[in-house]
Amino acid sequence: MITAAQMRAARALLGIDQQTLAERAGVSLPTIQRMEASEGNVRGVVATLMKVVGAFDAGGVELIGESTPSIGQGRGVRMKERAAVTVAMPAPEPVRKKRGLLRTPD
Incomplete structure (x- = not known):
């Protein structure tokens, strides 16, 4: 099976747009669009x-x-298991008031 996310990522690796993929695969552009939108x-x-x-x-x-x-050999990417993924949140940015003074969010 192939996922829509894999298709988009594979196109990005090749540096091609949907039209080019459609031409290379011998299918229509709407077919590629439908596949990637699923x-x-x-x-x-x-x-x-x-x-x-x-x-x-x-x-x-x-x-x-x-x-x-x-x-294969060489570099690549792969999704981790969902349970193993952690997201680091960035520190809040200072917010400017109307008069140009800086403050941190409350």
Whole structure:
């Protein structure tokens, strides 16, 4: 399975837009737009999905499935498990008053 987020990330790695991906995969632009707008796993005709995956593969992008080890070499990115993700919040920025004086948020 391929997710919409994987498609967007793979396009970004290749530095291509949706139109270029559609041309490389031999599918229509609206098909790519629909696929990338979906939530979670992309649904569609298996042959169309295979064309898109093939276009990414031909461009040198490895799509890594859930709980699947990478078979490629080199650098890459992968999502962590949701439970392991922590978010650091930045310190609040000072806020300017009308007269130009600085204060910190209350």
